[in-house]
Amino acid sequence: xxxxxxxxxxxxxxxxxxxxxxxxxxxxxxxxxxxxxxxxxxxxxxxxxxxxxxxxxxxxxxxxxxxxxxxxxxxxxxxxxxxxxxxxxxxxxxxxxxxxxxxxxxxxxxxxxxxxxxxxxxxxxxxxxxxxxxxxxxxxxxxxxxxxxxxxxxxxxxxxxxxxxxxxxxxxxxxxxxxxxxxxxxxxxxxxxxxxxxxxxxxxxxxxxxxxxxxxxxxxxxxxxxxxxxxxxxxxxxxxxxxxxxxxxxxxxxxxxxxxxxxxxxxxxxxxxxxxxxxxxxxxxxxxxxxxxxxxxxxxxxxxxxxxxxxxxxxxxxxxxxxxxxxxxxxxxxxxxxxxxxxxxxxxxxxxxxxxxxxxxxxxxxxxxxxxxxxxxxxxxxxxxxxxxxxxxxxxxxxxxxxxxxxxxxxxxxxxxxxxxxxxxxxxxxxxxxxxxxxxxxxxxxxxxxxxxxxxxxxxxxxx
Amino acid sequence: xxxxxxxxxxxxxxxxxxxxxxxxxxxxxxxxxxxxxxxxxxxxxxxxxxxxxxxxxxxxxxxxxxxxxxxxxxxxxxxxxxxxxxxxxxxxxxxxxxxxxxxxxxxxxxxxxxxxxxxxxxxxxxxxxxxxxxxxxxxxxxxxxxxxxxxxxxxxxxxxxxxxxxxxxxxxxxxxxxxxxxxxxxxxxxxxxxxxxxxxxxxxxxxxxxxx
Amino acid sequence: xxxxxxxxxxxxxxxxxxxxxxxxxxxxxxxxxxxxxxxxxxxxxxxxxxxxxxxxxxxxxxxxxxxxxxxxxxxxxxxxxxxxxxxxxxxxxxxxxxx
Ligand code: HEM
Ligand code: HEM
Ligand SMILES: [Fe+2]
Numbered sequence: 001x002x003x004x005x006x007x008x009x010x011x012x013x014x015x016x017x018x019x020x021x022x023x024x025x026x027x028x029x030x031x032x033x034x035x036x037x038x039x040x041x042x043x044x045x046x047x048x049x050x051x052x053x054x055x056x057x058x059x060x061x062x063x064x065x066x067x068x069x070x071x072x073x074x075x076x077x078x079x080x081x082x083x084x085x086x087x088x089x090x091x092x093x094x095x096x097x098x099x100x101x102x103x104x105x106x107x108x109x110x111x112x113x114x115x116x117x118x119x120x121x122x123x124x125x126x127x128x129x130x131x132x133x134x135x136x137x138x139x140x141x142x143x144x145x146x147x148x149x150x151x152x153x154x155x156x157x158x159x160x161x162x163x164x165x166x167x168x169x170x171x172x173x174x175x176x177x178x179x180x181x182x183x184x185x186x187x188x189x190x191x192x193x194x195x196x197x198x199x200x201x202x203x204x205x206x207x208x209x210x211x212x213x214x215x216x217x218x219x220x221x222x223x224x225x226x227x228x229x230x231x232x233x234x235x236x237x238x239x240x241x242x243x244x245x246x247x248x249x250x251x252x253x254x255x256x257x258x259x260x261x262x263x264x265x266x267x268x269x270x271x272x273x274x275x276x277x278x279x280x281x282x283x284x285x286x287x288x289x290x291x292x293x294x295x296x297x298x299x300x301x302x303x304x305x306x307x308x309x310x311x312x313x314x315x316x317x318x319x320x321x322x323x324x325x326x327x328x329x330x331x332x333x334x335x336x337x338x339x340x341x342x343x344x345x346x347x348x349x350x351x352x353x354x355x356x357x358x359x360x361x362x363x364x365x366x367x368x369x370x371x372x373x374x375x376x377x378x379x380x381x382x383x384x385x386x387x388x389x390x391x392x393x394x395x396x397x398x399x400x401x402x403x404x405x406x407x408x409x410x411x412x413x414x415x416x417x418x419x420x421x422x423x424x425x426x427x428x429x430x431x432x433x434x435x436x437x438x439x440x441x442x443x444x445x446x447x448x449x450x451x452x453x454x455x456x457x458x459x460x461x462x463x464x
Numbered sequence: 465x466x467x468x469x470x471x472x473x474x475x476x477x478x479x480x481x482x483x484x485x486x487x488x489x490x491x492x493x494x495x496x497x498x499x500x501x502x503x504x505x506x507x508x509x510x511x512x513x514x515x516x517x518x519x520x521x522x523x524x525x526x527x528x529x530x531x532x533x534x535x536x537x538x539x540x541x542x543x544x545x546x547x548x549x550x551x552x553x554x555x556x557x558x559x560x561x562x563x564x565x566x567x568x569x570x571x572x573x574x575x576x577x578x579x580x581x582x583x584x585x586x587x588x589x590x591x592x593x594x595x596x597x598x599x600x601x602x603x604x605x606x607x608x609x610x611x612x613x614x615x616x617x618x619x620x621x622x623x624x625x626x627x628x629x630x631x632x633x634x635x636x637x638x639x640x641x642x643x644x645x646x647x648x649x650x651x652x653x654x655x656x657x658x659x660x661x662x663x664x665x666x667x668x669x670x671x672x673x674x675x676x
Numbered sequence: 677x678x679x680x681x682x683x684x685x686x687x688x689x690x691x692x693x694x695x696x697x698x699x700x701x702x703x704x705x706x707x708x709x710x711x712x713x714x715x716x717x718x719x720x721x722x723x724x725x726x727x728x729x730x731x732x733x734x735x736x737x738x739x740x741x742x743x744x745x746x747x748x749x750x751x752x753x754x755x756x757x758x759x760x761x762x763x764x765x766x767x768x769x770x771x772x773x774x775x
Binding site for chain 1: 677678679682683685686687689690692693694696697700701703704705708709737738739741742745749756757760761764767768770771
Binding site for chain 1: 482483484486487488490491494495498499501502505506508509510512513514515518519520523562565566567569570571572573574575576577578579580582583584585586587588589590592593596597600601602628632633634635636638639640643646649657660661662663664665666667668669670671672
C-alpha cells in the first residue's frame with residue numbers, strides 16, 4: 001500500500017465520522033419542526049442546521065480528497081509528492097473543523113462587526129465558517145493541489161483522467177474564494193454566492209465525482225481506459241455545457257436581469273441529459289462486467305449513484321426549474337427535497353462506493369460481499385426516498401397554500417405550515433430520517449468488521 | 465493501449481468518435497464557449513444589480529415610501545418607489561443611509577438570519593421569507609398592537625429586539641440579542657431590500673387568491 | 677398560474693423526465709439481455725413521454741416557448757438512447773471488449 005493510501009484511509013475515517021455528525025444534526029434540525037419550543041433560545045434551529053450543512057460540505061470534500069489520494073499513485077505509478085506536508089495538513093484540517101464546530105456550538109453568533117465574520121460566524125449558507133477557518137481550508141486545498149500536480153511532474157506522466165481532475169481543481173478552488181466577501185448589496189452577494197454553490201455541486205464536483213467514478217469503474221469492473229476516458233470527456237462536455245449557464249436557474253428572483261429566466265430555464269432543462277447518459281452507461285457496464293465484479297457493495301453503490309443522480313438531480317430538479325414553477329416552489333421544502341435527493345444520489349452514493357473499494361484493499365479479500373452492506377444499502381435508500389417524498393409533499397403544500405393561494409406573507413407561511421399535508425411531510429421526514437440513520441449505523445458496523453470471506457492468498461499483488 | 469486501429473475500422477480518420485481526443489476537444493471548446501458567454505452576462509448583470517442600477521435602488525431609498533404593485537405591461541408585481549417617507553421620521557443623506565444599511569447586513573450575517581429565513585428566497589425555510597417583510601401586513605395587523613408601538617418601523621425594532629416576547633404562533637423566533645442600534649439598521653436593510661426589483665418574486669404578495 | 681395548475685404542471689414535468697429515464701433504462705437493459713419485450717416496453721415509455729409532453733403543451737399554462745422546448749425535446753429524444761447504445765457498443769468493440 002502506498003503511503004498516500006494510508007492517508008486516504010485517515011481521510012475516509014474522518015469523513016465517516018463527520019457523516020455521522022451531520023446525520024445527528026439533520027435529525028435534530030428536523031425535530032424543531034415538530035417541537036418548535038425545543039432548546040428555544042439555548043440552541044436554536046439555525047445553529048443545528050449550520051452544523052448539518054457545513055459538515056456535509058466538509059465530509060464530502062474529505063472523502064473526495066481521500067479518493068484522490070487513493071488513486072493518484074496508482075494512476076501515475078509514483079508515490080505522491082509532499083506526503084509529509086499532506087499528513088500534517090490532515091491534522092490541521094481536523095483541528096480547524098473541530099474548533100469551528102465548538103465555536104458554533106458554544107458561541108453561536110456575535111455582534112454586527114468584522115470580528116464576528118473573522119472568528120465566529122459569517123452567516124452565509126454552506127460557508128458559515130469564520131474567515132480564519134476558510135483560510136485554513138484554502139491552505140489545505142492548496143497543499144492538496146500541490147500533491148497532485150507535484151506528483152504528476154515527478155512521475156513525468158499524466159493520464160487523461162488526471163488532466164481533467166487537475167483542471168477541475170482550479171475553478172473548484174477559485175470559486176471557494178467567494179466564501180470571504182460580505183457585500184452589503186444582497187443581490188451582488190447572492191450572485192457570487194451561487195457561483196460557489198451551484199458551480200460546486202452542478203459543475204466542479206460533478207466533474208470530480210466523474211473522475212473518481214471513472215477510476216472506480218476501471219478498478220471494480222475492469223473497464224478499459226480508452227472507454228472510460230472517452231466517456232468522461234463526453235460527460236464533462238455535457239455537464240459543463242449545460243451546467244455553467246444552468247447557473248441561471250438561481251438568477252430568476254435575486255434582482256438580476258430578466259433574460260436569466262430564459263437562459264436559466266433552457267440550460268437547466270438540458271442538465272438531465274448527461275445524467276441520463278450515465279444511467280445508460282452504467283447499465284451497459286454493469287451488464288458487460290457483472291461477472292468480473294469482485295466487489296459487490298462498490299458495484300451496487302456505483303449503480304445507485306447513476307440512478308440517484310439522474311432522479312435526484314435530473315427529475316427533482318427539472319420539476320421546479322422552469323421559472324413559472326420556480327416562482328412558487330422557490331425557497332420551500334420542495335427545494336430541500338431536491339437538495340437532499342441530489343446530494344445523496346450524486347455524491348453520497350459515489351463516495352460510499354469508494355469506501356468499499358478501500359475496504360476491500362485493506363481487508364485483502366479478492367471478493368467482497370456479505371449481508372450487512374445489503375442492509376445498509378437498503379436502509380439508506382429506503383430512508384432517503386421516504387424523506388424526499390415527505391419533503392416534496394410538504395413543499396408542494398407550501399407552494400400551493402402559502403405561495404400561490406396565500407401570497408407569501410407571514411400569515412400565508414404560517415397557514416401553510418399548519419396545513420395537514422405539510423405536517424404529515426415533516427413527520428415522514430423525521431421517521432424516514434431515523435431509518436436513514438440506521439443505515440449509517442449498519443454501514444459503520446460493516447466497514448469496521450472484517451469480511452467473512454477467506455483472505456486472498458498472499459500472492460505478490462500489484463501495489464493497490 | 466490501442467493506437468489507430470479503431471480509426472480504420474471507422475473508415476474516417478480524423479473524426480473518430482471512439483477516440484477520446486475527439487471528445488476532449490468537444491469538452492474543452494464547449495466549456496470555453498459557455499464560460500465566455502457567462503462572463504459577458506455577468507458583466508451585464510453587475511450593471512443591473514449594482515446599487516443604483518436598473519433593478520437595485522440606492523440605499524437612500526429608505527427615505528421614500530415603497531409599494532409593491534401589479535404591473536400590467538410586465539405581467540408581474542414590481543416595487544413602486546413613492547413619496548418621501550423617512551425611516552424613523554429622519555431623512556438620511558446617502559452616506560448615512562449607506563452606513564446604516566451596511567450595518568444591517570452585518571447584523572444579518574453575524575446572527576446567521578439566513579439559516580432560518582430566506583432573502584429573495586435563498587437561505588433556510590424555518591422562518592418566513594424576508595424579501596418583502598417590510599411590506600408584511602402582519603406589522604400593522606399583529607405586531608403594532610402587540611408591541612404598542614405607533615409605527616411600523618418601531619414595531620419592527622421592538623420585535624427584532626425581543627422576538628421571543630411577541631410570538632404569533634408556536635414556531636417562534638428566538639432572541640438573538642440585537643441592540644436597538646442593530647435592530648434599527650436591520651429594519652433599514654429590510655426596507656431597502658423590499659425596493660429591489662425581483663422579476664415578480666414573491667407573486668401576489670399579500671393578495672390571497674381563490675382556489676382554481 | 678393557478679394553484680392547481682402549478683402542481684399539475686410540476687408533476688407532469690417530473691413524469692416527463694422520469695418516462696425519459698424509463699425509456700433509456702429499459703432500452704439499455706432490453707438490448708443488454710437481448711429481450712425484445714423490454715425494448716418494446718422502452719418504446720412504450722417514449723410514447724408515454726411524448727404523450728406527457730403533448731399534455732404539457734395542451735393543458736398547462738406554461739409560456740409557448742417552454743411548450744415548444746418540451747415537445748421538441750421529447751421528439752428528438754427518441755433517437756438518444758439507441759444512438760448512445762450504438763456508440764457504447766462501438767466503443768467497446770473498438771477496445772476488444774465487445775459483447
Ligand atoms: C448533483 C447535482 C445537483 C445537486 C447536488 C443539487 C443540489 C441543490 C441544492 C442543495 C439546492 C438548494 C440550494 C440552496 O438554496 O441552499 C439546489 C437548488 C436548485 N436546484 Fe439543484 N442540484 C443538482 C442538480 C440540479 C439539476 C440538474 C437541476 C435542474 C434540472 C437543478 C435545479 C435546481 C433549482 C431550480 C434549484 C433552486 C431551488 C429553489 O428555487 O429554491 N439542480 N440544488
Ligand atoms: C437523517 C437524515 C437527515 C435529516 C433528518 C435532515 C434534515 C435536514 C433539515 C431539517 C434541513 C433544514 C431544511 C430547512 O431549512 O428547512 C436540512 C437541510 C439540508 N440537508 Fe439534510 N437531513 C438529513 C440527511 C441529509 C443528507 C444525507 C444530506 C446530503 C446528502 C443532507 C443535505 C442537506 C442539505 C444540502 C440541506 C440544505 C438544503 C436546503 O436547505 O435546501 N441532509 N436537512
Ligand atoms: Fe443549481
